[in-house]
Amino acid sequence: MFKKLNNIGDCGIVCDFGDEVNRTINISVIKLFHHIKKEVSKGNLDGILNYTPSYNKLIINFDLGKTNSSKIMDFLKSVDFSKLNISQNSKKWTIPVCYDFEMDLANMSKILKINKDEIINIHLSTDFFVYMVGFIPGHPFMGDLDSKLFLNRLKTPRVKIPAGSVGIVEKFCNIYPYESPGGWNIIGRTPIKLFNKKDETNPCLLSAGDSVKFKSISKKEFEKLNNE
Amino acid sequence: MSNNFFEVLRPGINTTFQDKGRFHMQHFGVTPGGCMDIKSFLIANALVGNSSNEGALEFAYQGPLLKLIKGKTKISITGNVLFQIIKLNEETINGECNRTYDLDEGEQIDILATKQSVYGYMALEGGFDLKPFCKSVSILARAHIGPNDGEKIKIKDKIIIKRNTSNKKDFDTKVPIEGRNVIRVLKGPQFDYFSKESQKDFFSKDYKITNLTDRMGMRLEGTTIKNTVSTNIRSEGITKGAIQVPADGQPIVLLTDYPTIGGYPKIANVISADYHLLSQKIPGEKILFQDVELQEAEQLYKEHLNSISEVIKNIKEIN
Numbered sequence: 001m002f003k004k005l006n007n008i009g010d011c012g013i014v015c016d017f018g019d020e021v022n023r024t025i026n027i028s029v030i031k032l033f034h035h036i037k038k039e040v041s042k043g044n045l046d047g048i049l050n051y052t053p054s055y056n057k058l059i060i061n062f063d064l065g066k067t068n069s070s071k072i073m074d075f076l077k078s079v080d081f082s083k084l085n086i087s088q089n090s091k092k093w094t095i096p097v098c099y100d101f102e103m104d105l106a107n108m109s110k111i112l113k114i115n116k117d118e119i120i121n122i123h124l125s126t127d128f129f130v131y132m133v134g135f136i137p138g139h140p141f142m143g144d145l146d147s148k149l150f151l152n153r154l155k156t157p158r159v160k161i162p163a164g165s166v167g168i169v170e171k172f173c174n175i176y177p178y179e180s181p182g183g184w185n186i187i188g189r190t191p192i193k194l195f196n197k198k199d200e201t202n203p204c205l206l207s208a209g210d211s212v213k214f215k216s217i218s219k220k221e222f223e224k225l226n227n228e
Numbered sequence: 229m230s231n232n233f234f235e236v237l238r239p240g241i242n243t244t245f246q247d248k249g250r251f252h253m254q255h256f257g258v259t260p261g262g263c264m265d266i267k268s269f270l271i272a273n274a275l276v277g278n279s280s281n282e283g284a285l286e287f288a289y290q291g292p293l294l295k296l297i298k299g300k301t302k303i304s305i306t307g308n309v310l311f312q313i314i315k316l317n318e319e320t321i322n323g324e325c326n327r328t329y330d331l332d333e334g335e336q337i338d339i340l341a342t343k344q345s346v347y348g349y350m351a352l353e354g355g356f357d358l359k360p361f362c363k364s365v366s367i368l369a370r371a372h373i374g375p376n377d378g379e380k381i382k383i384k385d386k387i388i389i390k391r392n393t394s395n396k397k398d399f400d401t402k403v404p405i406e407g408r409n410v411i412r413v414l415k416g417p418q419f420d421y422f423s424k425e426s427q428k429d430f431f432s433k434d435y436k437i438t439n440l441t442d443r444m445g446m447r448l449e450g451t452t453i454k455n456t457v458s459t460n461i462r463s464e465g466i467t468k469g470a471i472q473v474p475a476d477g478q479p480i481v482l483l484t485d486y487p488t489i490g491g492y493p494k495i496a497n498v499i500s501a502d503y504h505l506l507s508q509k510i511p512g513e514k515i516l517f518q519d520v521e522l523q524e525a526e527q528l529y530k531e532h533l534n535s536i537s538e539v540i541k542n543i544k545e546i547n
Contacts, residue, residue: 006417007522008470009467009497009498010414010499010522010526010529011467011468011500012467012497014417014464014465019462033255049251049252049260050251050252050255050260050465051255052255052465052466053255053465054462054464054465054489055462055464056462056464057462057465059466059467061260061465061468064526065533068526069526133256134254134255134256134257134465135463136257136259136370136371136487136488137256137257137373139257139489141489152459153460153474153475155474155475155476156475156476169460169491177257178370178371178372179370180370181444183474183491195256195257195371197373200362202256203256204256204257
């Protein structure tokens with residue numbers, strides 16, 4: 001099932017499932033993730049510290065004082081993918097967004113030659129799939145946007161982006177749960193909180209496999225929801 | 229909860245509680261975090277007889293001024309740190325790193341500055357009384373995670389100590405100075421994205437540490453690295469010490485509070501044995517990257533752990 005297995009640094013392994021980003025590949029990644037998580041919780045993989053799924057890769061980090069690359073590679077090569085399954089518990093969400101807080105629409109409109117309202121309409125009509133969560137706590141990576149909106153990251157990432165900012169890059173959409181640096185094109189902001197630190201076992205609102213639709217709200221509604 | 233505590237009279241620039249980090253959470257976007265300089269952290273805990281899992285106070289550049297309002301404790305300061313202990317009669321004692329000191333009620337510890345380095349640590353016998361989040365007391369200020377409401381230490385904060393000390397002995401150890409500016413790395417997964425000339429430059433030209441450096445990352449400045457394939461990659465999981473190169477061609481080393489996922493190509497990854505050394509480099513300093521192979525990196529890590537054990541083994545009572 002892997003296309004490649006490589007080390008990344010001296011305490012990490014990249015399981016690469018292929019270059020494409022699609023739901024089939026992503027589901028394979030999530031299957032392996034669940035398998036490793038289960039093995040770790042059974043105490044079978046001593047020294048493994050983290051297992052991070054992304055669109056098409058799973059990165060495993062380990063304690064070099066307890067295990068090493070070759071031991072983990074041996075384990076990975078022995079995984080029988082035909083026996084792995086994915087517990088599909090996907091939820092559907094509607095997330096409010098206020099487009100008045102955009103930072104890049106004018107520039108995007110110029111590059112894409114599509115007017116601002118049309119960019120917003122395409123965003124609102126998209127049924128998003130959550131591919132992964134990460135970068136910072138609770139931060140979802142969602143797809144797939146119409147190829148008409150294809151844009152690269154900003155050349156130099158911004159040092160600060162406000163919490164709740166909704167951004168797009170290529171066919172993907174994200175939401176920044178906290179103020180943080182970042183390189184995405186910002187089209188609006190949501191008042192919804194994506195990470196709940198009171199829940200230590202499952203602190204994230206969105207999980208890989210969920211679906212999301214956006215709903216446009218005014219600045220006034222934003223303020224109201226934001227103060228709740 | 230004990231009612232023995234310090235009051236923070238001056239918080240310092242970036243003072244947080246840290247331990248070895250928070251694991252099994254990266255898939256939620258929660259970075260491991262933890263101490264920046266594991267060596268100084270471990271020595272601080274060992275000096276006061278703590279387990280290596282106990283949280284310590286980490287400070288950067290200017291440290292805190294703390295007054296022991298109630299209680300009696302034994303502390304250790306590690307790193308390369310200028311500090312004083314202020315006695316009740318206003319007498320000041322110039323502190324030495326890598327040894328313990330007893331603090332009595334009413335006395336103050338004034339951590340003035342780290343010298344030619346960024347991070348220092350203060351541990352105390354028995355530890356600080358902290359509420360962990362997901363089994364770790366490391367503060368991740370950016371995401372408001374960890375004890376102290378996930379915030380850096382502020383003025384007037386109360387820092388509660390677990391128990392008083394009754395141990396009258398003091399201890400010290402010798403820590404060899406590691407001054408080299410060569411940082412060893414393994415080639416990164418996108419090493420081939422960069423031009424042959426840039427690959428050569430990366431391992432032969434100096435890179436300067438800039439002011440845009442914190443617990444999350446270190447932006448470097450030097451010869452521009454040219455990408456000949458793509459300046460965006462599929463966002464993928466990050467490993468501590470990954471060196472990514474965005475479109476402007478200036479490398480960024482991802483440090484302890486790294487983003488869990490990133491989308492810039494990675495030219496290299498700092499080896500585990502050299503990470504603590506890099507984290508202590510101050511803005512303006514120049515470093516040189518040196519390429520090593522995986523087996524060598526693994527061997528160097530063993531030696532690194534041995535050198536820490538050696539320092540800890542040499543902890544001796546001061547006569």
